[in-house]
Amino acid sequence: PFFKEFNANIFPDSAKLLAKLNANENPYGPSPKAVEAFKNATPLGNRYAWRELFDLMGKIAVKEGVKMENVMMGPGSSDLLEKTAMVLFANGGNVVSADPSYMSLIRVAEATGASWKPVPLKKDWSHDLKAMEEAIDEDTKLVYICNPNNPTGSMTDHAELVDFCSRVSEKVPVFVDEAYMGFLEDGDKKSMVSLVAQGKDVIIARTFSKIHGMAGLRVGYIVALESTLDKIQEITRGGMGITYPSVYAASASMDDIEFQNKSRKLNAECREFVYETLNKMGYEYVPSSTSFILFPIEMDGEKFLEKMTAEGVGVRAFDIMDRNWCRVSMGTMDEMKVFASALQKVLV
Ligand code: PLP
Structure with missing residues (x-):
């Protein structure tokens, strides 16, 4: 296997997380x-x-x-x-x-x-x-x-x-x-x-x-x-x-087509927000057709996860082709703002 996942605590106490962006869940559902x-x-x-x-x-x-x-x-x-x-x-x-x-x-x-x-x-x-x-x-x-x-x-x-x-x-x-x-x-x-x-x-x-x-x-x-x-x-x-x-x-x-359309639209808005955040920080990303975004981080994945969790943000981290990557799920816009601030703090 060429890729591995860093040992994420994917079941952290949700109450302690300000933004749970680690399991590609839809924050608006169910309809x-x-x-x-x-x-x-x-x-x-x-x-x-x-x-x-x-x-x-x-x-x-x-x-x-x-x-x-x-x-x-x-x-x-x-x-x-x-x-x-x-x-x-x-x-x-x-x-x-x-x-x-x-x-x-x-x-x-x-x-x-x-x-x-x-x-x-x-x-x-x-x-x-x-x-x-x-x-x-x-x-x-x-x-x-x-x-x-x-x-x-x-x-x-x-x-x-x-x-x-x-x-x-x-x-x-x-x-x-x-x-x-x-x-x-x-x-x-x-x-x-x-x-x-x-x-x-x-x-x-x-x-x-x-x-x-x-x-x-x-x-x-x-x-x-x-x-x-x-x-x-x-x-x-x-x-x-x-x-x-x-x-x-x-x-x-x-x-409930209306609900599906709403989920799709809000998800796309959050993706745009994350792209902008990453662009401003000078980070690359993989253009996404989904409800999550993968981008490379210049930090050990394990350490990154620890620091993000300490900021109250749950994400996932991978080693892909000898590089460290973060996968962030799209939550609500408020959660994405919490994610963006945490990222700026953790990756400086
Ligand atoms: N397939 C892919 C690609 C997924 O990412 C997931 C869940 O994250 C699943 C299947 C399984 O989802 P579920 O069992 O909730 O339908």
């Missing part, structure tokens, strides 16, 4: 309509939410232009990343992904007995699709692509990715994690989900944790070929881990 739906559904929680879950899957299928049979639900997309890894790597093999990228699926693949074939991102922080294709061998069971990528926030060219997924999925399934796609104005057009309807063996992961601001309510889904989902669901169960009220909250949140 008031989702909260209302959740509350109203709580007294019905003596029941399993089967029919309600099917209704939600039907709604998601319409949005994604697929059949209900192409949708598998989970308590957050983490559950589905992990289940996919457990099933596909039950007999070993390897997973090809970018380095750095989001490690949840890869860690479970490794624990299940697979090996990781990391392929460094290109200089412009996009996926090196050519090198990834070359890295595929007879033991490769899955290619994992996080787009936009975490922890970099960067996007890979749409047309190139469509071409890659279409061709490569003939040999091996391609998992595209689109957790942050909702923060793009044209996220629906940039998604790879239409490839599923075209019969391609791609698995698209989406979550209610980010643009919908429901990280603590735990709802996510994957869209894939029925045959692929059959394999995963032969030994695991989709949707079983989602609570009854969360099913209602997710459905209400899908209808």
